[in-house]
Each structure stands twice: as C-alpha cells, then as structure tokens.
Amino acid sequence: TSVFEDVKAAPADVIFALTTICDADTFDKKINLGVGAYRTEEGKPYVLPVVKKADHILVDDKNLDHEYLPILGQKAFRKESAKLILGASSKALAEDRVGAIQCISGTGALYAGAHFLSKHYPIKGAACYISTPTYANHRPLLEGVGLPVLEYPYWNPATKGLDLEGMLNAMQSAANGSIFLLHACAHNPTGVDPTPDQWRQIADVMEAKSHFTFFDCAYQGFASGNLDKDAYAVRYFVERGLELFVAQSYSKNFGLYSERAGNLTVVAKTPEIKDRIESQIAKAQRAVISNPPAYGSRIVSTVLTDKKLYSEWEQNLSTMANRIIHMRKVLFDELTRLETPGKWSHIVDQIGMFSFTGLTTPQVKVLKEKYHIYLLDNGRISVAGLNSKNVMYFAQAVDDVVR
C-alpha cells in the first residue's frame, strides 16, 4: 500500500477547469469568457509589438547570460516598477523610503507581502480584510500564510455598483490596525472602482483606524489605457503619508502571463525601516524561490528604461484597453436594441478586463449548456473574450436566458 493512501483529491481550479472544458468543446460558436487574458479581435492571444521588439533586443545582447539574479531581483526592474506605480515625482521615492522586491508575478508579490505581514505585523492575530466578492485566489493565498481572513462589502447587487457605505462601515467597525487588501484599479471580478472622492473617504477611515493598506495592482494601464490614471489610488494614499504595500503584476499590461514578472513595492516611513523590511523579505524569498526568474523582468526593464519603447508600450496598452471599452459599448448597444429585460448600463460603466453582468448561476448554466458560452458561475465575463464576430451571438444568448 502507498503511504499516500488517504490523500484526497483536491478540487480543480474553477477558471482553469473552464478553459479545459471549453477547449474540448467542438461547437464552432463556443466562447471562452472565463479566463482573464487579453484576446485580439480574432480571439487570439496577443503578443504586444513592443514586447516583440524587446525580445529582439535581448536576443542580440551579447552581454546577457543565465547567471542567477540577486535574491531581490533585477535592479533596474525593481527601480522602474516602483517608479511606474508611484510616479517619477513621488515624495516617497525622493525620500528613499520605497523598497522593491521582484516576485513571481502578481501572485508572488501578494504572497511575499502577505507572508511578511504574517510574520512581522505588530498586531498578532490581526485580520486581513478582502472585498466581497474578490479575486478567487486572495482567500486561499492569505489563509495559506496563516493570516485570519475577514470580508468587507464591496458590490451592491441592487445598484450593480459600489457599496461604499457597507465598505466604510466595515472599515469603521474592524479592530484598529487591521489589514485591508484593496484593488488599485479594475476591481476583479466586479469592474467597479471607487471614484477619487470615494477613495478620499476610504483613506480617511483607513487613516483614522490605523489600518494597513495592501494594494493589489494587476491592471495598471490596462484599465483606462492610462498608466497614471490607473495608479491614482496608490499615489493618493502615498501622498497622504500612509505606509503600504503594492503587489504589481505585468501579466496583463505586458501580456507576459507565463513569464511571471511582478514586483512588491513597499512604501515605508523611513529609509531604515524600508531596508529592514526588504532584508526580511529577501530572507523569506531565498527559502521559497531562492531568486526570481530573469526573462520577463528583462523585457519589462528594457521597455521601461527606453523612452521610445515606453511610449510604444503606452500605445499598445491603449489598443487593448480601447478594444475592451469598445466591446462593452457594442454589447450594451445590442442588449438595448434587443430590449433585453433589466438595466445594462453597468456593462459600460465598469472598467478593466471583467464585467460583473448580474447573470445568475442558473442563467450561466443555460449559457454553457445551450449556447457553449463559458463564464464564471457568479456571472463574471472577461470582456476581452468578446469580438465583433461573437458579440451578437453572446448578446442574443443573454437576451434569451434572462427572458
């Protein structure tokens, strides 16, 4: 008998399983709206033209080798990542109190930050609050490092918008010094972001209650098409003098999904504290991954350190963001034309890759079984999976299931 006789099978990951089922489906009009990855108008993965250019530059670089990177990662990548999210004129950068740790993409950056908090956060047993709903990996990741997880309201099903009151109340009633995981922009899965005035109200409570902010930033530049606009919340919190972490991912905004390029930016009160935090995260990183992978970070730093490539990247970003914004409009217009029951303006009001459609689990089941359209049971669609060839089919299917 095996020593592992009693090991039970773990459930498959819902989103990856959806892709497997869709891939196996032979119906010609099938649509995968599950996976959060950008698709072109032809429904194909997109290699950003600027990434192709960076690829060529790296191939031709005779000085590159395959030596280990330092434990904290590639220097230029770390520096540019912090600058990208905080802005070149950030006071925190000028004061040398910003740390940066290259991680295994956004997930790894969340992990590195959460792991550090689980070991070094001064309030023992402090809970980390996540939004209801949130990115499916947040809870298991936080629980995996031993942080108690609680939730704060975010989505109001009645308005299909932000439940600001519920969110602020939860922040008020949380124990002082709790940790709050906030989505920097393009909230996943709802696509609903606070306005600048709402961010002000959120920061007021975070500050008054001495809560710690951990931003998850997986969509900078991808949400609005503008890198500065998407960094608004993070920069505003830093401007107010708050200490915080930001987990940055280059999966979506560089289309580097498989290269696992990410960064944890640490904004501390002083340079000395920043150095100590970095040293602890370096120690922990050494034990888990030893040192981060080089290739994705080289692509990113090649682009971020070159003015011409940088502006080309900005164009690539607006191409992706604008196609998604356009698809939202086409879908909304078609549902309006069909006089589909219900209010659908949230589809154009929401931002980023995802739309929280408000479709119910039984409706999603019909979409899958009758129409071969694959989306999450909570009604979330990846708008990037829509294009001018399939959007009408999708709208008609939605119209059918809600009647």
Ligand code: PLP
């Ligand atoms: N955070 C959010 C909100 C996400 O949507 C994602 C990916 O979908 C991630 C983090 C992690 O992305 P990755 O590890 O691929 O960079």
